[in-house]
Amino acid sequence: MIGRITGTLAEKSPPLVLVDVHGVGYELDVPMSTFYNLPGLGETVVLLTHFVVREDAQQLFGFLTAGERSTFRQLVKISGIGPRMALALLSGLSVAELSQAVAAQDTARLVKVPGIGKKTAERLLLELKGKLAPDLALPQAASTEAGNDIVQALMALGYNEREAAAALKALPADVGVSDGIKLALKALNK
Known part of the structure; x- marks a missing residue:
């Protein structure tokens, strides 16, 4: 079983990456969360792997975490x-x-x-x-109706779900909807 690969990042073409390990190139499919955090071409990369063997294919999947x-x-x-x-x-x-x-x-x-x-x-x-x-698990503020309303309001204002969720995590647990939106907007505009 292949559990980890350490080598030089030779190619990046979403969702596929090619890692050169002492002259052998391993093709790995990676999620976009891993892809965006990869080092530059020619740099050393360490990927945790999951190896899938099927009748018609052998696939290697890579992850940074x-x-x-x-x-x-x-x-x-x-x-x-x-x-x-x-x-x-x-x-x-x-x-x-x-x-x-x-x-x-x-x-x-x-x-x-x-x-x-x-x-x-x-x-x-x-x-x-x-x-x-x-x-x-959910932070306390996000588990409430107010947290969901704050996220929806931020998304309606043009922020993506990740930005809205990140802003929500920084809010106090007992914040109201209007105060939460104001505080989240201040945090996002820094």
């Missing part, structure tokens, strides 16, 4: 979720955002990921409940 790899492994255990769909999920949502969606049982958030329909999203929420890292 152990959290991404363990979440990927949880996803592929679910019936009907293959490596490609798991990669799409991790490309569309960070591990923390996926954990938040599962904790809040937020189907709408998962449906925004290309290739995930309502039934698949519901099955994911059911299967993943209690299986993702507990330290990635």
Whole structure:
């Protein structure tokens, strides 16, 4: 089993990367969260891997963090979720955002990921409940109605979901909607 690869980053073409390890080039599919955080071409990279062997193919998937790899492994255990769909999920949502969606049982958030329909999203929420890292659960403010309203308001103002969620994490747990929006806007405009 291949668990980790350390080598020189030879090519980057989303979602595929080529890592040269002492003259042998390994092609790895990576989620976009990993892709955006890769070093430049010619630099050394360390990727945790997951190796999939099927009748018609052998695929190697790479991840920068152990959290991404363990979440990927949880996803592929679910019936009907293959490596490609798991990669799409991790490309569309960070591990923390996926954990938040599962904790809040937020189907709408998962449906925004290309290739995930309502039934698949519901099955994911059911299967993943209690299986993702507990330290990635929702911050207190985000678990309230006010937190959801603040995120929706920020998205309506043109911020993406990641920016809105990041701003929400910085807010006090007991903040109201209007005060929360004001504080979040101040934080985002810094």
